[in-house]
Amino acid sequence: MEGCPAGWSEELKGGVKILTRTFEFGNFAQAMAFAVRIGEAADAADHHPEITVSWGRVRIEWWSHDANGVTSRDIALAETTNRLYS
Secondary structure: OOOOOOOOEEEEEOOEEEEEEEEEOOOHHHHHHHHHHHHHHHHHHOOOOEEEEEOOEEEEEEOEOOOOEOOHHHHHHHHHHHHHHO
């Protein structure tokens, strides 16, 4: 499997390795709009992250429940997330 995408970290969550990154925005509306774009991309891929939205921040966590960890699919979607942010 490839390495961690730029800007992402690997963490353990309940003993499972996940990819995570927090994105910064100027306000809540921008953060929500980004979360919606991620949701649309996730739906199109039929693979859904955990998304936490707060004022000016969006935290994304990608992992595959069926694989009990990070797969190439999660890495590809983290890279898609990066593109949607830029």
